[in-house]
Amino acid sequence: MITRVIATPANLKSLSFAIWDCDSSLVRLVLTINSLVWATLLLLPGSTFERLPYVNMAAIMSETAWSFAFLFLAVLQLGDLFLANKFEAFTILLSTVVALFYTTVTMLILLALHPPTAALAGQIALAIGAIWISVRPYFLKKAINGNQSQGDLL
Numbered sequence: 391m392i393t394r395v396i397a398t399p400a401n402l403k404s405l406s407f408a409i410w411d412c413d414s415s416l417v418r419l420v421l422t423i424n425s426l427v428w429a430t431l432l433l434l435p436g437s438t439f440e441r442l443p444y445v446n447m448a449a450i451m452s453e454t455a456w457s458f459a460f461l462f463l464a465v466l467q468l469g470d471l472f473l474a475n476k477f478e479a480f481t482i483l484l485s486t487v488v489a490l491f492y493t494t495v496t497m498l499i500l501l502a503l504h505p506p507t508a509a510l511a512g513q514i515a516l517a518i519g520a521i522w523i524s525v526r527p528y529f530l531k532k533a534i535n536g537n538q539s540q541g542d543l544l
Contacts, residue, residue, distance in 0.1 A: 425464035432457035446498040489524035
């Protein structure tokens with residue numbers, strides 16, 4: 391009964407629109423905010439990386455270095471959002487870097503926890519969102535016609 395309600399043609403059309411036809415700026419804004427939160431929390435006094443979920447991150451860089459990496463990414467993302475994708479090649483490159491960064495951070499945390507905690511659901515969702523934003527333009531490239539620029543698909 392529930393699948394009949396969820397999988398109606400109108401609902402599938404709405405889902406298809408959300409996945410393929412909507413601007414990804416909101417997800418990019420959420421990733422920017424998340425990067426700023428990470429940067430801020432890692433700069434606060436304390437030893438975040440002494441906790442088990444962050445041992446793999448600590449093996450790569452210090453908390454301060456990770457904080458500045460998140461901050462740098464946030465500034466680039468915010469600047470790109472303010473410029474409204476005017477530099478399409480940069481936007482595509484940045485989305486790829488963000489996807490790699492968020493996937494790496496998420497995997498480092500997941501590898502430190504067995505079994506993973508439910509609290510990681512948000513971080514995993516952000517990584518999936520970042521990956522989607524990165525690969526979506528390549529899926530849609532064939533759909534570009536003479537009236538649409540690639541920037542419309544970001």
